[in-house]
Amino acid sequence: MEISTGRAIYRNFLGQSPDWYKLTLIIFLVVNPLVFFLVSPFVAGWLLVAEFIFTLAMALKCYPLLPGGLLAIEAVVIGMTTPDHVRQEIAANLEVLLLLIFMVAGIYFMKQLLLLIFTKLLLGIRSKTALSLAFCAASAFLSAFLDALTVVAVIISVALGFYGIYHKVASHHKADDDMQDDSNISTNRRLVLDQFRSFLRSLMMHAGVGTALGGAMTMVGEPQNLIIAKSAGWQFGDFFLRMLPVSLPVLICGLIVCWLLERTALFGYGAQLPMRVRAILRHYDKQASKKRTRQDKVRLVAQAIIGVWLVVALALHLAEVGLIGLTVIIFATSLSGVTDEHAIGKAFTEALPFTALLTVFFAVVAVIIDQKLFAPIIQYVLQASPHAQLSLFYLFNGLLSSISDNVFVGTVYINEARSAFEQGIVDLKQFELLAVAINTGTNLPSVATPNGQAAFLFLLTSALAPLIRLSYGRMVVMALPYAIVMTLVGLLCVEYLLIPATDWMLLHGWVTTPPPQAIGH
Numbered sequence: 001m002e003i004s005t006g007r008a009i010y011r012n013f014l015g016q017s018p019d020w021y022k023l024t025l026i027i028f029l030v031v032n033p034l035v036f037f038l039v040s041p042f043v044a045g046w047l048l049v050a051e052f053i054f055t056l057a058m059a060l061k062c063y064p065l066l067p068g069g070l071l072a073i074e075a076v077v078i079g080m081t082t083p084d085h086v087r088q089e090i091a092a093n094l095e096v097l098l099l100l101i102f103m104v105a106g107i108y109f110m111k112q113l114l115l116l117i118f119t120k121l122l123l124g125i126r127s128k129t130a131l132s133l134a135f136c137a138a139s140a141f142l143s144a145f146l147d148a149l150t151v152v153a154v155i156i157s158v159a160l161g162f163y164g165i166y167h168k169v170a171s172h173h174k175a176d177d178d179m180q181d182d183s184n185i186s187t188n189r190r191l192v193l194d195q196f197r198s199f200l201r202s203l204m205m206h207a208g209v210g211t212a213l214g215g216a217m218t219m220v221g222e223p224q225n226l227i228i229a230k231s232a233g234w235q236f237g238d239f240f241l242r243m244l245p246v247s248l249p250v251l252i253c254g255l256i257v258c259w260l261l262e263r264t265a266l267f268g269y270g271a272q273l274p275m276r277v278r279a280i281l282r283h284y285d286k287q288a289s290k291k292r293t294r295q296d297k298v299r300l301v302a303q304a305i306i307g308v309w310l311v312v313a314l315a316l317h318l319a320e321v322g323l324i325g326l327t328v329i330i331f332a333t334s335l336s337g338v339t340d341e342h343a344i345g346k347a348f349t350e351a352l353p354f355t356a357l358l359t360v361f362f363a364v365v366a367v368i369i370d371q372k373l374f375a376p377i378i379q380y381v382l383q384a385s386p387h388a389q390l391s392l393f394y395l396f397n398g399l400l401s402s403i404s405d406n407v408f409v410g411t412v413y414i415n416e417a418r419s420a421f422e423q424g425i426v427d428l429k430q431f432e433l434l435a436v437a438i439n440t441g442t443n444l445p446s447v448a449t450p451n452g453q454a455a456f457l458f459l460l461t462s463a464l465a466p467l468i469r470l471s472y473g474r475m476v477v478m479a480l481p482y483a484i485v486m487t488l489v490g491l492l493c494v495e496y497l498l499i500p501a502t503d504w505m506l507l508h509g510w511v512t513t514p515p516p517q518a519i520g521h
Contacts, residue, residue: 017062024054025067032071033078041080045371048075052364053403056451057472059460065357072363081366089362089369096223096407096454098322100355101348104153106310106328108347109336112296113303114154115161119285122162128199128272129262132206136258139210140251144218145314148211148455150321153351155207156464159200163467165284166196166277189276197468198271204459204470205269205478206258209447211455212486213254216443217247220317223454224410224442231414232435233514236317241511242432245501246440246493253489257482268478295337302335354461358454374400374409378416386430387499393417393437394494398445398487402452406442413438428513433502437494444490448483450475 014022028051036044048071055067076083090097107114125131135155142151170189185193215221219229219239229239261269306328313324333344368374377400381392393413401409414435421431446452450460450472456479459465460472505511 014062014066021058021061025070028071029074032074036078036080041371042373045080045367045373048080048367049364049373049403052361053449053451056457056460059465059472063353063357063461065353065360068357068364069360072360075367076363081363081370085366085370086363089366090359093223093358093362093407095320095322097355097358098320099149099223099325100322100351100358100458101325102322102329103150103325104351105347106325106332107150107153107157108350109329109332109338110154110303110307111157111161113300113307114158116288116300118158119162119281122273123278123282123285128270129259132203132258132262132269133255135203136206136210136213136255139207140214140254143211143214143221145220145311148215148222148453149458150314150325151211152208152455152459155204156350156459156462159204159468160464162281163196163200163464166193166280167467169280192274192276195271195274196277198268199273199277200464200468201470201474201478202262202269202271204464204468205475208453208456208459209254209258209479209482212443212447212453213247213251215455216250216440217243220314220321222406222410222443224407224414225439227407227411228414228435228439231418232432238511241505242436242502243439245497246436246490249493249497250440250444250486250489253485254482257485261481267481268474299336303332306331306335350463354458357457357461369412374412378413382416382420382425386426389426389430390433390437390494390498391491393434394441394491395445397438397441398448398490401442401446402448402483406446406452407454410438410442413442432513433498436498436502440490440494445483445487447479447486448476449479 010022014025032044032048032051035047051071052064052068055062055064055071058064058067075081076086121134122131125134139151139155142154170185170193215225217240219225219234219236225239229235232239234242261267264270309331310324310328313319313327314321318324319327329344329347333339338344377396381389381396384392397409397413417426417431417434417438420426421428426434447456450456456475460470460475464470502511506513
């Protein structure tokens with residue numbers, strides 16, 4: 001009886017996850033306290049970070065919230081951090097959580113307009129290379145004014161719409177809820193579906209990288225950008241111009257990489273849209289146009305107006321991003337006739353699991369701070385010569401962002417740089433140059449792994465990823481050429497172009513240096 005009960009408990013533990021995965025997590029949970037108490041809290045902290053990254057890498061085996069949450073709870077219990085510090089980290093990142101909860105849900109109510117626009121784009125551009133460039137460039141442009149997570153949420157909604165249209169035809173299902181079930185799909189249609197999945201994977205990766213290319217350019221592109229801009233005392237225009245010597249060459253080279261990948265069909269790119277799928281999407285578009293009533297057209301116009309409000313409100317930073325997302329929900333539901341609580345609730349199903357996962361991640365961030373895991377790196381960088389500091393800040397920010405979170409890394413490093421300025425270790429000009437190196441370092445090399453970019457992690461853990469077979473490893477491989485080129489071009493710009501370009505802009509009055517008392521306020 002006891003053996004049967006034990007087996008039942010083991011089977012229930014993490015459900016259908018592989019036995020080796022369950023055993024690995026149990027080993028983690030047993031080893032961590034031993035290392036913390038018997039070896040070193042510092043070593044235990046880095047071990048926890050590595051284990052958490054492992055749970056992210058195995059996201060398709062088990063959603064990381066569960067194993068990552070168990071690791072975080074254990075870390076609090078054994079004293080790696082405290083519940084109060086976790087609460088502080090959550091409070092400090094409340095804007096990011098509000099963004100996920102409300103903005104992603106707001107986009108849900110604009111799916112009709114987005115699907116219409118991107119369907120026209122997909123059917124109108126026959127060249128896969130041109131289409132990929134359009135997706136990458138559009139994502140970069142939107143991310144410069146919207147948050148990268150918002151842009152990725154839009155593209156995920158569109159890709160799910162495309163996938164659902166063909167899958168229903170191929171599988172003879174009537175509901176989108178059956179998109180995971182391929183049992184009724186014939187061999188020929190399965191081959192077409194696999195090619196379509198490859199096509200969507202490449203578009204999603206081009207778009208995801210585009211959010212990083214554009215997100216580095218403005219103070220609203222990524223959450224850490226706003227923190228860095230406030231620390232340096234820069235306004236929107238100052239921030240844009242300060243980043244331009246690095247961000248513009250990287251953007252151009254990123255688009256060139258996009259073109260080359262599609263032309264050479266390397267690293268999982270190059271898949272074409274199957275003709276059968278194109279025919280089905282065109283048929284769907286025609287049928288949808290015929291069935292569109294006056295009420296539907298009014299709803300599309302309302303969504304377009306709301307889209308303009310969204311861009312303007314975010315570009316001018318009229319409120320926190322999450323609160324703007326809440327206004328989108330209110331406007332979209334009010335003008336679209338959605339009044340049922342359950343219908344509104346569906347909009348939150350995509351974002352809330354990731355919101356919970358990110359909250360667990362903040363617990364890991366609290367461990368990183370309490371155990372001072374980054375302290376040796378920061379001390380080493382600040383001891384280097386002023387010119388070498390720029391490249392070292394850029395590289396270490398990129399390395400740590402690719403294994404950690406770019407918001408956290410950017411915040412830690414800009415605070416350390418500001419502290420060095422206040423203590424007289426670096427002068428004001430050097431501090432401003434370091435701010436550029438920190439911002440570009442956290443945004444560009446971090447595309448190397450899904451956990452480096454919140455938008456990538458959101459894509460990996462979305463409902464779309466398992467449908468198009470987009471795993472952690474596949475994302476790393478597909479992002480590799482982008483990561484190499486963006487990192488190297490960014491490093492060369494920081495090393496050789498940043499100082500002369502900044503001096504030229506200061507000389508001609510393009511940018512101004514704020515008074516020292518404005519730094520950090």
